[in-house]
Amino acid sequence: MRYLPLNENDRRAMLDVVGVKSVDDLFLDVPESARLKDLVDVPRHQSEAAVESYMAKLSGKNLSAGSAPFFCGAGAYKHHIPATVDHLIQRSEFLTAYTPYQPEISQGTLQALFEFQTQVAMLTGMDVANASMYDGSTACAEAVVMATRVARGKKMKAILASGLHPHYAAATQTVAQYLGIELTDNPSAPGQDHAAIDQIDDNTACIVVQSPNVFGEIVDLEPYAEAAHAKGALLIAVFTEPVAFGAIKSPGEQGADIVVGEGQSIGVGLNFGGPYVGLFACRQKLVRQMPGRVCGETVDANGERGFVLTLSTREQHIRREKATSNICTNSGLCCLAFTIHMSLLGEAGLRQMAETNHGRACQLADELSAIDGVELVNETFFNEFTLRLSKPAEAVVEALADKGILGGVPMSRLSGDNEDLLLVAATEVVSDADIAAYRQALEAILA
Amino acid sequence: MSMNNQGRPTAPSVANSNEVATVSGNKGLLQDEKLIFEIGTPRRSGVDFGEVPSGKSRLGGMERTSEIGLPGLTEPQTMRHYVRLSQKNYAIDLGVYPLGSCTMKHNPRLNEKVARMPGFADVHPLQPQSSVQGALELIHELAHWICTLTGMPSVAMTPKAGAHGEWCGMAAIRARLDADGHTHKRRVLVPESAHGTNPATAAQCGFSIDEIPATKDGRVDMDALKAKLGDDVAGIMLTNPNTCGLFERDIIEIADLIHGVGGYFYCDGANFNALVGRVRPGDLGIDAMHLNLHKTFSTPHGGGGPGAGPTVLSDALKDFAPLPFVTKDGDSYHFVEHKDGAGAASFGRMCAFHGQMGMFTRALTYMMSHGSDGLKQATEDAVLNANYVQASLSDVMTPAFPGVCMHEALFDDHFLDGTGVTTLDFAKAMIDEGYHPMTMYFPLVVHGAMLIEPTESESKQELDRFIASMRGLAERAKAGDVEAFQAAPIYAPMRRLDETQAARKPILRWTPPSAHLEAAE
Numbered sequence: 001m002r003y004l005p006l007n008e009n010d011r012r013a014m015l016d017v018v019g020v021k022s023v024d025d026l027f028l029d030v031p032e033s034a035r036l037k038d039l040v041d042v043p044r045h046q047s048e049a050a051v052e053s054y055m056a057k058l059s060g061k062n063l064s065a066g067s068a069p070f071f072c073g074a075g076a077y078k079h080h081i082p083a084t085v086d087h088l089i090q091r092s093e094f095l096t097a098y099t100p101y102q103p104e105i106s107q108g109t110l111q112a113l114f115e116f117q118t119q120v121a122m123l124t125g126m127d128v129a130n131a132s133m134y135d136g137s138t139a140c141a142e143a144v145v146m147a148t149r150v151a152r153g154k155k156m157k158a159i160l161a162s163g164l165h166p167h168y169a170a171a172t173q174t175v176a177q178y179l180g181i182e183l184t185d186n187p188s189a190p191g192q193d194h195a196a197i198d199q200i201d202d203n204t205a206c207i208v209v210q211s212p213n214v215f216g217e218i219v220d221l222e223p224y225a226e227a228a229h230a231k232g233a234l235l236i237a238v239f240t241e242p243v244a245f246g247a248i249k250s251p252g253e254q255g256a257d258i259v260v261g262e263g264q265s266i267g268v269g270l271n272f273g274g275p276y277v278g279l280f281a282c283r284q285k286l287v288r289q290m291p292g293r294v295c296g297e298t299v300d301a302n303g304e305r306g307f308v309l310t311l312s313t314r315e316q317h318i319r320r321e322k323a324t325s326n327i328c329t330n331s332g333l334c335c336l337a338f339t340i341h342m343s344l345l346g347e348a349g350l351r352q353m354a355e356t357n358h359g360r361a362c363q364l365a366d367e368l369s370a371i372d373g374v375e376l377v378n379e380t381f382f383n384e385f386t387l388r389l390s391k392p393a394e395a396v397v398e399a400l401a402d403k404g405i406l407g408g409v410p411m412s413r414l415s416g417d418n419e420d421l422l423l424v425a426a427t428e429v430v431s432d433a434d435i436a437a438y439r440q441a442l443e444a445i446l447a
Numbered sequence: 448m449s450m451n452n453q454g455r456p457t458a459p460s461v462a463n464s465n466e467v468a469t470v471s472g473n474k475g476l477l478q479d480e481k482l483i484f485e486i487g488t489p490r491r492s493g494v495d496f497g498e499v500p501s502g503k504s505r506l507g508g509m510e511r512t513s514e515i516g517l518p519g520l521t522e523p524q525t526m527r528h529y530v531r532l533s534q535k536n537y538a539i540d541l542g543v544y545p546l547g548s549c550t551m552k553h554n555p556r557l558n559e560k561v562a563r564m565p566g567f568a569d570v571h572p573l574q575p576q577s578s579v580q581g582a583l584e585l586i587h588e589l590a591h592w593i594c595t596l597t598g599m600p601s602v603a604m605t606p607k608a609g610a611h612g613e614w615c616g617m618a619a620i621r622a623r624l625d626a627d628g629h630t631h632k633r634r635v636l637v638p639e640s641a642h643g644t645n646p647a648t649a650a651q652c653g654f655s656i657d658e659i660p661a662t663k664d665g666r667v668d669m670d671a672l673k674a675k676l677g678d679d680v681a682g683i684m685l686t687n688p689n690t691c692g693l694f695e696r697d698i699i700e701i702a703d704l705i706h707g708v709g710g711y712f713y714c715d716g717a718n719f720n721a722l723v724g725r726v727r728p729g730d731l732g733i734d735a736m737h738l739n740l741h742k743t744f745s746t747p748h749g750g751g752g753p754g755a756g757p758t759v760l761s762d763a764l765k766d767f768a769p770l771p772f773v774t775k776d777g778d779s780y781h782f783v784e785h786k787d788g789a790g791a792a793s794f795g796r797m798c799a800f801h802g803q804m805g806m807f808t809r810a811l812t813y814m815m816s817h818g819s820d821g822l823k824q825a826t827e828d829a830v831l832n833a834n835y836v837q838a839s840l841s842d843v844m845t846p847a848f849p850g851v852c853m854h855e856a857l858f859d860d861h862f863l864d865g866t867g868v869t870t871l872d873f874a875k876a877m878i879d880e881g882y883h884p885m886t887m888y889f890p891l892v893v894h895g896a897m898l899i900e901p902t903e904s905e906s907k908q909e910l911d912r913f914i915a916s917m918r919g920l921a922e923r924a925k926a927g928d929v930e931a932f933q934a935a936p937i938y939a940p941m942r943r944l945d946e947t948q949a950a951r952k953p954i955l956r957w958t959p960p961s962a963h964l965e966a967a968e
Contacts, residue, residue: 001817001820001821001824001825002816003553003555003816003817003821003825003903003904004821004824004825004828004903004904005904005905005906005907005909006828006831006832006903006906006907010906010907011828011831013907014831014832014834014835014907015831017835017838017839018831018834018835018837018838018851019838020834020851023827023830023831025851026827026830026831026834026851026853027694027725027726027830028851029693029694029695029696029851030694030725030726031696031698031699031731033699033730034699034726034727034730034731035725035726036724036725036726036727039724039819039820039823040595040596040724040727040819040822040823041595041819042592042595042596042814042818042819043815043818043819044818044819044820044821045816045817045818045819045820045821046815046816046818048557048816051557051561051812051815051816052557052560052561054815055561055564055585055808055811055812056564057581058566058567058581058582058584058585059561059564059565059566059567059581060566060581061566061580061581061582061584062565062566062567062570062578062579062580062581062582063570063574063578063579064565064566064569064570065569065570065571065574066565066569067565070571072571072573072574074573075572075573075799075800076571076572076573076799076800078569078571082493082494082522084493084522084525084526086563088525088526088529088530088533089749090559091529091530091533092538092539092540092541093533093534093535093536093537093538093540093541094533094536094538094749094750095538095540095554095559095747095749096538096539096540096551096554096747096748097536097537097538097539097748097749097750098544098546098549098551098748098750098751098883099549099748099750099751099752100536100750100751101546102537102874102878102883102884103941103944103946104875104878104936104939104940104941104942104943104944105535105536105537105878105883105936105939105940106535106536106537106750107532107535107536107940107941108532108533108534108535108536108750109536109750109751111480111482111532111535112529112532112750114482114955114956114957115482115483115484115957117955117956118482118484118956118957119517121956122515122516122517123515123517125513127956128955128956129955129956131751132752134607134608134611134753134798135607135798135799135800136799137796137798137799138607138611138797138798165799167796167798167799167800168799170770170795170796171795171796171797171798171799173795174618174769174794174795174796174797175651177794177795178618178621178651178652178653179651179653180653218506218507218509220509245511245515246511246515247506247510247511248506248509248510248511249509249510249511249512249513250511250513250515253511253513262799269568269569270568270569270570270571270572271567271568271570271804271805272567272570272571272572272579272582272800272801272804273572273799273800273801273802273804274572274607274753274798274800274801274802274803274804274805274806275607275752275753275755275803275804275805275806276799276800277753287953287955293751294953294955295955296949296950296953296954296955297949297954297955298944298945298946298948298949298954299944299945299948300941300942300943300944300945301942301943301944301945302942304941304942306941306944307944308944308946308949310946310949310950310953310955311950311953312950313950315643316610316643316644316646316647317642317643317644317889318643319643319647320643320646320647320656321646321647321649321650321656322650323643323647323650325647325651326610326613326614326644326647326648326650326651327608327610327611328608328609328610328643328644329608329609329610329751329752329753329754330751330752331752331753332748332749332750332751332752332753333747333749333750333752333753334749334752334753336749336750340525340529342517343483343487343493343518343519343520343525343528343529344492344493344494344519344520344522344525345492345493345494345517345519346487346488346489346490346491346492346493346517346518346519346520347489347490347514347515347516347517347518347519348489348490348491348492348519349492349493349494349496349519350515350517351515352492352494352496352499353494353496355499356496356497356499358504358505358506359499359500359501359502360500361505362500362502362503362504362505363500363502365505366502378505379507380505380506380507380509381505382505382506397575398575398577401574401575401577401578406571406574406575406578409573413573413784414573416785428496428497
């Protein structure tokens with residue numbers, strides 16, 4: 001077996017040192033009834049070539065984004081990732097290192113995390129950020145729990161404004177249900193809806209607002225921030241498309257207290273939904289209630305600047321049941337990919353990327369909304385918008401896929417209602433030819 | 448010397464550098480490398496874009512006018528920056544990485560290649576399901592392998608890490624108890640040797656925690672366990688093999704006792720790599736267990752993640768599994784995504800999409816490569832390697848418990864009594880010897896714990912060298928060379944770092960020098 005260095009001579013010699021006759025003697029603590037007599041019922045080992053061939057066939061059964069005109073978004077976006085990114089994250093020293101618990105031999109990971117935290121703070125307009133969460137939705141759930149901690153458990157109500165990605169609302173509900181957090185959810189409907197503002201009361205720990213929201217609408221967060229702060233509540237701003245902040249105001253500039261979202265767009269591929277990288281940033285004064293791993297600057301015994309994991313007294317391995325979260329990993333390699341991609345972009349590149357995305361989306365919206373049976377729902381958008389179709393969106397998307405076009409995400413896939421709404425995204429990878437193909441196909445399907 | 452809650456020293460005590468400072472600040476292959484904020488500028492970029500179609504802005508007056516400040520680098524500068532950083536990291540590909548309970552085994556590169564195949568890496572989670580049948584088939588196939596290896600009827604694939612899987616299992620237990628109207632069952636038994644995530648997870652699911660002590664031989668104290676049983680017990684969270692690297696001999700009786708009071712048995716599967724192919728958790732009476740695909744099935748740790756924590760569930764719990772999940776109808780696969788039909792009893796959704804597909808591809812590739820015979824052999828080699836290390840060091844170091852161990856060998860710090868050398872010092876001296884230290888100060892139940900997990904990936908030659916180094920260090924400590932230990936490491940990219948200062952005045956981001964001046968004024 002190509003991965004196992006011991007041979008029979010080694011094993012014999014080692015068993016002698018241990019002082020047992022056979023390896024079975026090392027498993028004598030296992031109750032007799034639970035000792036497997038035979039091999040488990042799966043195939044025996046296979047060559048690298050055989051496994052690779054099997055997997056390639058499975059891979060070939062999927063229509064990949066890069067092989068089709070592609071317009072899906074709704075929380076995951078196809079952007080071009082520079083080849084440098086994937087090369088660097090595959091370096092053994094990054095790929096095959098553990099959590100940097102021994103900082104003297106982990107400065108590579110730690111310095112990259114420090115850069116990541118700073119980039120996320122700058123992008124979101126916040127003071128500090130952690131070293132990442134599992135994904136945007138779990139970051140959202142953690143932010144709501146954090147807000148109740150900030151309120152010292154005295155305010156247990158959290159308001160989810162209309163337009164929050166339904167999966168983010170669901171992931172938050174899942175966590176909240178066992179912690180006594182009362183969620184006020186607002187049905188997802190397109191258009192500017194300020195109903196959530198009137199729901200803020202003295203028992204409200206936080207209000208959660210997404211911008212651009214799930215329909216792609218850009219939401220002015222300032223009225224939410226003002227209303228929340230007037231009642232001593234926190235504004236949690238959510239995003240699923242970080243590239244947007246190369247074009248629109250950051251949540252920090254609009255008064256958000258905690259900013260959470262999905263970082264996949266920068267450096268991380270679609271990967272059928274994971275692994276992704278949850279971004280989590282907040283105001284300095286809230287930092288000791290922030291969940292997750294954080295990296296901080298310090299000095300070594302020679303007085304040289306270095307970095308360590310810090311504030312671990314918030315975390316489960318010290319605080320156990322009183323920890324801020326049970327989280328025990330970050331999305332390490334994905335946040336490294338984010339950092340490298342963001343370092344390649346810089347502000348100038350990010351702004352240009354954002355401009356390209358917005359330009360392509362405007363072009364696509366103009367083309368598609370000119371079709372009979374298609375109505376553009378949005379007043380504003382960045383790189384994603386919502387169309388109201390004359391036929392059910394799910395059937396339209398299937399028909400488009402039959403023509404080799406991945407045309408977007410039906411809203412009903414996310415929430416089970418709004419059957420006529422289709423979420424459509426366009427990024428820098430979309431070409432004029434893709435847009436023309438989409439228009440032609442959609443016209444034919446809706447005719 | 449200051450200490451943290453684990454009794455672990457947090458500040459460097461001795462600065463004793465024999466190094467000669469270089470003019471450049473570089474040290475040969477080790478390049479001094481500043482932060483990107485100090486070498487890049489916001490106007491520089493390493494990415495070119497094509498022509499932008501111009502038209503009327505639809506941003507609705509929300510344009511960002513403020514400076515973001517993100518620095519950029521060209522491609523060659525980026526390569527150098529991150530290659531230089533990478534060289535300051537230890538890695539499995541470099542040497543022995545015996546972190547107990549973390550399972551640093553070899554990461555086969557075929558797994559990386561497969562994960563990057565376009566049909567897996569470049570598909571959107573919400574594409575029409577007809578266009579991703581291969582991806583769904585892969586998830587279904589991996590679930591089949593997991594159920595077969597664990598002997599369990601069902602597996603929830605979406606949890607994104609081990610702790611997320613723990614949450615999944617405990618939430619399924621909570622949902623089942625609630626569905627049965629057993630709202631009085633809110634107490635969860637957790638051994639005091641448990642990993643910190645266990646009590647943290649139980650608390651996040653609204654349970655209270657009741658700790659069970661261990662016996663002198665490192666296992667659950669059955670008398671204490673029996674004394675704590677009662678009608679309000681929701682279940683137990685138990686790691687097996689436990690965090691001392693020992694198999695819980697009474698595990699079937701423990702399962703029976705917990706079931707006897709109407710509770711459920713959560714097994715922390717962090718150490719399943721000691722059992723694969725030899726023991727199926729389903730034969731031990733467990734109700735839920737997460738698998739760390741990044742430990743047992745070798746998806747890379749990546750400097751702290753991403754992980755993946757699929758969670759097997761018993762018949763009693765499987766209806767409460769999180770959304771979405773894959774089902775097979777005839778020859779086609781589809782997701783159950785909403786709380787109706789087969790998903791009606793689900794406790795909810797745990798993340799935005801379907802879990803860690805990028806880890807599923809790697810784990811299945813690993814499983815198929817090893818096969819039933821290779822998986823069993825890997826388990827046996829991992830256990831043999833750990834026992835070989837334990838046996839080879841037991842005369843100069845002090846094993847925490849007598850007898851054979853499973854996949855990891857636990858030592859306490861009694862062999863250092865009177866030397867002035869701490870577990871931390873010993874670990875830092877290992878760095879100078881070219882090794883990543885073992886897990887230290889965990890489990891908490893053992894004084895100055897040193898938990899060594901070599902995994903099956905180490906050859907006998909590597910282990911013999913490692914053992915010789917450890918013996919030499921132990922002898923040197925006993926010979927009274929305390930100052931050398933306290934000064935270590937001296938051959939690492941950095942000397943000991945001041946963790947106390949980092950926590951007292953947290954600096955969690957770079958700020959421009961002008962901001963420092965403003966703060967001072």
